[in-house]
Amino acid sequence: MTDIEKMSAAARAAGRALALTDTKTKNDALLLMADRILKNKDRIKEANAKDMLFAREKGISGAMLKRLELTDGKMAQMAEGIRQIASLQDPVGEVIKGYKRPNGLEVRKIRVPLGVIGIVYESRPNVTADVAALCLKSGNACIMRGGSEAINSNLAIAEMIVSACREAGIPEGSVNIVRTTDRAAVLEILKQKQYIDCIIPRGGKGLIRFCIENSDVPVIEHGDGNCHTYVDRSADPARAEKLVFNAKVQNPSVCNATECLLVHKDIAPSFLPKTAGRLADAGVELRGCEKTVRLLPNIKKASPDDWATEYNDLILSVKIVEDLGEAVEHIGKYGSGHSESIIADSASAIAYFQSACDASAVFVNCSTRFNDGFELGMGAEMGISTQKLHARGPMGLSEMTTSKYIVTGNGQCRE
Amino acid sequence: MTDIEKMSAAARAAGRALALTDTKTKNDALLLMADRILKNKDRIKEANAKDMLFAREKGISGAMLKRLELTDGKMAQMAEGIRQIASLQDPVGEVIKGYKRPNGLEVRKIRVPLGVIGIVYESRPNVTADVAALCLKSGNACIMRGGSEAINSNLAIAEMIVSACREAGIPEGSVNIVRTTDRAAVLEILKQKQYIDCIIPRGGKGLIRFCIENSDVPVIEHGDGNCHTYVDRSADPARAEKLVFNAKVQNPSVCNATECLLVHKDIAPSFLPKTAGRLADAGVELRGCEKTVRLLPNIKKASPDDWATEYNDLILSVKIVEDLGEAVEHIGKYGSGHSESIIADSASAIAYFQSACDASAVFVNCSTRFNDGFELGMGAEMGISTQKLHARGPMGLSEMTTSKYIVTGNGQCRE
Numbered sequence: 001m002t003d004i005e006k007m008s009a010a011a012r013a014a015g016r017a018l019a020l021t022d023t024k025t026k027n028d029a030l031l032l033m034a035d036r037i038l039k040n041k042d043r044i045k046e047a048n049a050k051d052m053l054f055a056r057e058k059g060i061s062g063a064m065l066k067r068l069e070l071t072d073g074k075m076a077q078m079a080e081g082i083r084q085i086a087s088l089q090d091p092v093g094e095v096i097k098g099y100k101r102p103n104g105l106e107v108r109k110i111r112v113p114l115g116v117i118g119i120v121y122e123s124r125p126n127v128t129a130d131v132a133a134l135c136l137k138s139g140n141a142c143i144m145r146g147g148s149e150a151i152n153s154n155l156a157i158a159e160m161i162v163s164a165c166r167e168a169g170i171p172e173g174s175v176n177i178v179r180t181t182d183r184a185a186v187l188e189i190l191k192q193k194q195y196i197d198c199i200i201p202r203g204g205k206g207l208i209r210f211c212i213e214n215s216d217v218p219v220i221e222h223g224d225g226n227c228h229t230y231v232d233r234s235a236d237p238a239r240a241e242k243l244v245f246n247a248k249v250q251n252p253s254v255c256n257a258t259e260c261l262l263v264h265k266d267i268a269p270s271f272l273p274k275t276a277g278r279l280a281d282a283g284v285e286l287r288g289c290e291k292t293v294r295l296l297p298n299i300k301k302a303s304p305d306d307w308a309t310e311y312n313d314l315i316l317s318v319k320i321v322e323d324l325g326e327a328v329e330h331i332g333k334y335g336s337g338h339s340e341s342i343i344a345d346s347a348s349a350i351a352y353f354q355s356a357c358d359a360s361a362v363f364v365n366c367s368t369r370f371n372d373g374f375e376l377g378m379g380a381e382m383g384i385s386t387q388k389l390h391a392r393g394p395m396g397l398s399e400m401t402t403s404k405y406i407v408t409g410n411g412q413c414r415e
Numbered sequence: 416m417t418d419i420e421k422m423s424a425a426a427r428a429a430g431r432a433l434a435l436t437d438t439k440t441k442n443d444a445l446l447l448m449a450d451r452i453l454k455n456k457d458r459i460k461e462a463n464a465k466d467m468l469f470a471r472e473k474g475i476s477g478a479m480l481k482r483l484e485l486t487d488g489k490m491a492q493m494a495e496g497i498r499q500i501a502s503l504q505d506p507v508g509e510v511i512k513g514y515k516r517p518n519g520l521e522v523r524k525i526r527v528p529l530g531v532i533g534i535v536y537e538s539r540p541n542v543t544a545d546v547a548a549l550c551l552k553s554g555n556a557c558i559m560r561g562g563s564e565a566i567n568s569n570l571a572i573a574e575m576i577v578s579a580c581r582e583a584g585i586p587e588g589s590v591n592i593v594r595t596t597d598r599a600a601v602l603e604i605l606k607q608k609q610y611i612d613c614i615i616p617r618g619g620k621g622l623i624r625f626c627i628e629n630s631d632v633p634v635i636e637h638g639d640g641n642c643h644t645y646v647d648r649s650a651d652p653a654r655a656e657k658l659v660f661n662a663k664v665q666n667p668s669v670c671n672a673t674e675c676l677l678v679h680k681d682i683a684p685s686f687l688p689k690t691a692g693r694l695a696d697a698g699v700e701l702r703g704c705e706k707t708v709r710l711l712p713n714i715k716k717a718s719p720d721d722w723a724t725e726y727n728d729l730i731l732s733v734k735i736v737e738d739l740g741e742a743v744e745h746i747g748k749y750g751s752g753h754s755e756s757i758i759a760d761s762a763s764a765i766a767y768f769q770s771a772c773d774a775s776a777v778f779v780n781c782s783t784r785f786n787d788g789f790e791l792g793m794g795a796e797m798g799i800s801t802q803k804l805h806a807r808g809p810m811g812l813s814e815m816t817t818s819k820y821i822v823t824g825n826g827q828c829r830e
Contacts, residue, residue: 016747020770105781113802115773160826193627196721197803210609216627218634218804239826246828332431354821359529366520366824375829376820377516384738388529388612388817389633390805402803405791406769409781413661414790 004188007143007176008116008195014173015141017114023090026136029168030086034079034159035128041075047156048125055149055232067124068150078129078157081380085133088379091397092139102130106408111401113139115197118189120145120211122203125153131202132161132175132277134382138400141174143196145189147203148181155179183210188213201225202383220395223386225255225338226310227368230327232344233266239365240267241275241342247341247366249282253312255384256339256371260307260317262327268295268320276318284314291320297353306333324349335359337386339368360393419603422558422591423531428696429588430530430556436585438505441551444583445501446665449494450573452544456490456647463540470564482539483565487683490672493544493572496795500548503794506812507554508649521823526816528554530612533604535560537648538619540568546617547576547590549797553815558611560604562618563596566693570594583760598625605630609796612817617798633809638654638801640670640753642783645742647759647767648681654780655682655758656690661782662698662756667729670799671786674725675732677742683710691733698727706735743771750774754783775808 001009037044048070057069094111117140121127128144135142146154158177165175176328178185190199193216200220201211211219229247231240247258263272266292276286276296286292287302299318306317307330321327331340340365342353354362361371371393373381378396385391391399416424452459463485509526516522532555543559550557561569573592580590593600605614608631614636616626627632640674644662646655662673678687685704691701691711701707702717714733721732722745736742746755750828756778757768769777778787786808788796793811801804806814 016773018770019773099792101790105790107783107791108625112773157536181607194590196687218802220804242826242828250829259788356431358434358527360820360822361822364821364823366827367824367829369829370520370822370824370827371820375516375520375616376522376822377514392817393820402807404774405776405786405808406779407776407781407785407791408779410783411657413657413783414665 002188004178004185005192007031007178008020008189010173010193011116011143011176012195013140014171015113018174019092019113019115019139019170021139025169026090027086029165029170030082030133030170030262032164033129033133033161034082037075037082037157038079038166040160043071044075044153044156044160045070047152047231049158050152051125052320058134059262060149064123068153070125074126078126082133083131085137085380087253088137088139088397091401094398096403103412104409105225105396105412108406109403110406111398112389112398112404114402116141116143116195117400118143118145118196118199118217120186120189120199120203120207122147122207123149125150125157125203128154128157129161131382132158134400136165136170136174138397140400141176141250143176143178145178145185146181151179151181166381183327186210187214190217192353193217201380206409213349220385220391221325221387222383223338224310224336224394225384225386226260226334226336227256227258227339227343228260228262228306228318228331228335228390229258229340229343230262230324231264231267231271232324232342232346232349235271235343236345237268237271237274239265240271242341243365243367244275245278245282247369248279248284248316249314250369252314253367255310256369257312258316258341258368259309259311260319260334262330263318263320264324264327265291265320266279272296272318279316284316287315287317289319292318295320311334321397322353323351328353330359338384339363341366341368341372360384417603419593419600420607422593423607425588426556426558426591427610429586430528432586432595433556433564433589434507434528434554436532436554438507439503440584441554442501444551444580444585445497447579448544448548448576448585449497449581451626452490452497452572453494455575456487459568459571459575460485462567465567466565467539475564479538483568485540485568489541493541496545499691500552502740503812505552506816511818518827519824520827523821524818525821526813527819529815529817531556531558532612532815533558533560533607533611533614533632535601535604535614535616535618535622537622537695538564540565540572542617543569543572543578543592545795546797547573549795549812549815551580551585551589553812555815556591556602558591560591560593560600561596566596569698601625602629605632608632614799630811635800635806636802637798637810638692638753639725639751640672640799640801641675641677641723641749641751642671642673642754642756643677643746643750644673644756644783645677645746645756646679646680646682646686647739647757647761647764649761650682650686650758651760652686652689655686656693657754658758658780658782659690660693660697662784663694663699663731664729664763664781665784668727669728669784671784672727673731673783674732675722675749675757677745678733678735679705679739679742680735680737684705686732687711695733697729699731702730702732704734705774707733710735725751738766741762743768753799754778754786756781756783776797
C-alpha cells in the first residue's frame with residue numbers, strides 16, 4: 001500500500017465514524033479550529049513567509065502573490081468563515097421526503113454524508129480551512145492536496161485543524177493533508193475509487209481537465225464563468241445601465257462577473273453610448289462586434305476569440321443582436337453554463353430566455369453577481385458547479401451529501 | 416468530424432429543443448411508439464431471429480439466448496412499459512424549492528432535463544425501448560449504443576421509435592442509435608464531453624469498468640448488488656424465515672436479491688436449521704462459516720471469496736456473528752452499497768443498523784427485493800445506482816434531470 005492508499009483507506013474508516021458523530025461535537029471542533037488559527041496566527045504567518053519568499057524567488061507575479069499572502073485580515077476572515085459554518089444547519093439526517101406505500105412500507109429518503117471527499121486545489125492557502133470546515137460540518141472525511149506554492153502555509157493551517165479535531169473528539173483520520181505536491185500524488189488520489197467518493201478540483205483549467213481526464217472517482221467540476229447580460233428592447237435603459245455596470249465592475253475577477261453584453265438592436269442607440277461611457281470611466285475596455293463599433297467608433301473590435309473568453313478582468317465584449325433569438329443562440333454557442341441575465345420588461349421575452357438558456361442560474365432584472373452561495377441563502381459554499389450532475393450552481397453543505405432510503409416494514413415480502 | 420461526433424452535436428441541438436417541448440407532445444410520441452412496436456412486431460421478430468441465429472452459431476448459452484429473444488409476450492411488455500412511462504408525471508418544470516431573499520430577489524430552483532444522455536448497454540434489446548422512452552419523457556436527447564449480439568433487434572426497435580417521434584413532432588435527432596458495435600465507438604462516445612452530459616452503462620462489470628476508466632463525461636454507475644439480510648437476536652424467527660426466503664428465492668437473478676445471510680449467534684440454533692431446511696427444499700445451496708457448518712453439518716463451507724460474491728443464483732452464504740457490531744462490520748467490508756436488511760424488534764439495534772450501513776437503501780423487517788423503482792413508488796426506473804453522486808438507489812425520471820436556479824429581481828445589484 002502506498003502512503004496515499006493508506007491515507008485513503010484510513011479516511012474511509014474515519015468517514016464512517018464521522019457520519020455517526022453528532023452535530024454538537026462537529027460544531028465544537030469548528031469553533032476550536034477558528035480559535036486555534038487566530039491564536040497561532042504568528043506561526044502560520046511564519047510558514048506563509050517561507051512560501052512567499054520561495055514564490056518571489058520563482059518570479060511569481062503580483063496577483064498570485066497577493067492570493068498566496070496570509071495577512072491578519074485574511075486570517076480573521078478565515079476564522080470568521082469557520083464560525084459561520086458552525087452556525088449553519090447540519091444537513092445530515094434531513095428527511096428529504098417520506099411517504100407510505102400501499103403495502104404499508106414506510107419510505108424515508110434521508111441525507112447522509114458522501115463519505116470521503118478529495119480536494120485538489122491551487123494557490124490560496126485559506127482554501128485549506130474552508131474545505132476542512134465544510135467537509136467536517138457535512139460529516140465527510142477529506143483528503144486535501146494543495147499546490148507546492150502554498151505547502152508550508154497549508155501544513156501550518158492543517159496542523160491547527162487536526163489538533164482542534166482531536167481535542168473535540170472527531171474521529172482520527174477525518175481531516176488529511178497530502179504532504180507531497182507533485183502531479184503523481186494527484187494521479188494516485190484520482191485512482192482511489194474504493195475509498196474516495198468524490199473529487200472536487202479547485203483551480204485553473206489545466207488542473208480541472210487533468211482531474212476529469214484521469215479520475216476513476218466522480219469529479220464535481222467548478223468550471224469557467226463566461227457569463228452574459230442581455231438587454232432586451234423592452235428593458236428600462238437606466239436599470240439596464242446600473243445592472244450591467246454592477247455585473248462587470250463590482251468584482252471583475254470572479255466567475256459570476258459578466259464577460260459579454262448582448263444588446264437588442266432597437267435599444268442599442270439609446271442605451272449603449274451612455275453605458276459605454278460610464279464603463280469606460282470605470283476603466284473597462286470594450287470590445288465590440290461590427291455594429292457596436294459603428295455605434296461606438298472609439299472602441300476596439302472584438303475578435304472571434306473574444307466571445308469565448310472569460311476575461312476575469314475589466315474587459316467586456318459587446319454584441320448587438322437582431323432579436324432575443326440571436327441572443328439566446330449566441331449564449332448557447334459561447335456560454336459556459338454558469339450565469340446568464342436578461343434585463344427586460346416583456347414577460348414573453350423573459351419566459352423564453354429563462355427556458356432556453358442552459359445555465360446553472362438565469363437572472364431576470366438583476367446582476368449575474370448573485371450566483372453565489374451566500375447571496376442565494378445557502379450560507380458558505382464549496383464553489384459553483386458548472387456541471388449538471390449532483391450539484392449545479394452554488395455547492396453548499398446539502399450538495400456535499402448523498403441520500404439513503406430507509407424502508408420500514410412489518411414483514412412485507414415481494415410478490 | 417466523425418460520425419459519433421456529428422451525432423452528438425446534433426443530439427445537443429435536439430436536446431435543447433426537446434427541453435422546450437410540452438408534455439402532451441412527448442406523451443403522444445410515447446403512445447405512438449408503443450403502437451408501432453406492437454403493429455410491427457413481426458418485422459421486429461424477423462430482425463431478432465437474425466440475432467438469435469448468429470448467437471446460436473457463436474455458441475451462446477441458454478440464459479443469454481433467453482435474454483436476447485423477443486417473444487410476443489416481451490413485446491407486449493415493452494409496449495406496456497412505454498405506456499406506463501407516458502402516464503407518469505413529467506419531471507420537467509417542477510419547482511424543487513422557492514423562496515425570497517431579504518433584498519427582494521425571488522429564487523426558484525426548477526427541474527430541467529440533463530440534455531444529452533449516452534447509454535451503453537448489452538444483450539437485452541428491450542432496453543432500447545425502455546431507455547428511449549425514459550429519456551424522451553424526461554426531456555433528454557439520447558445516444559444509445561447496444562451490443563453487437565442484439566444489433567438487428569435494436570435497429571428494428573429504434574426504427575419504430577424514431578418514426579413515432581417524427582410523426583408526433585419531437586425534434587429531429589432526439590433519439591439516436593449507433594450502428595457500429597465495436598469498443599472504439601464506445602470510447603468515442605465517452606469523449607464527447609462537449610455534447611453529452613451523462614453516460615449510463617447498463618451491462619456487465621467489464622463494460623461498467625471500461626466506461627468509468629475511460630470517460631471524460633460523468634458516468635452514473637449501476638453496480639453490483641452484494642446484499643445482506645441480518646437476523647438480530649431480537650427478531651421474530653417466523654418473520655425472519657419468511658423474509659430471508661423471499662429475499663433469496665423470489666427472484667435470485669436480480670441485483671436486490673440477498674446473497675449473504677448474517678445471523679446473531681443467540682438466535683442461530685433456533686432459527687437456522689428450520690430456515691436452512693426450507694431454503695434447501697427450494698433448491699438453494701448454502702455456504703456457511705465455521706460456526707454455521709457446525710450447526711448445519713450437511714452444508715458446504717464458505718471460502719473467503721464467497722463473502723464478496725454476488726451469485727445472482729440460488730446460492731446463499733451464511734455467517735453467524737457475535738453481535739450487531741460484527742454484522743455491520745462484515746457489511747462494511749464486503750457489501751456493495753446496494754441493499755441491506757435487518758430483521759429485528761430491538762429499536763436500538765434497528766437504529767444502529769440504519770445509520771451504520773452505508774447503502775443506497777436499508778430495509779427494516781422487509782425484503783431487500785423492495786429496492787426497485789416501481790416498489791418504492793417512482794414508477795419506471797433506469798436502473799439502481801450504487802454510487803453516491805447525483806442518483807443513489809432507483810433512478811427514476813426525476814433522477815434523469817438536473818436543476819436550474821431562476822432568480823427574479825427588480826434591479827438588484829450586488830453590494
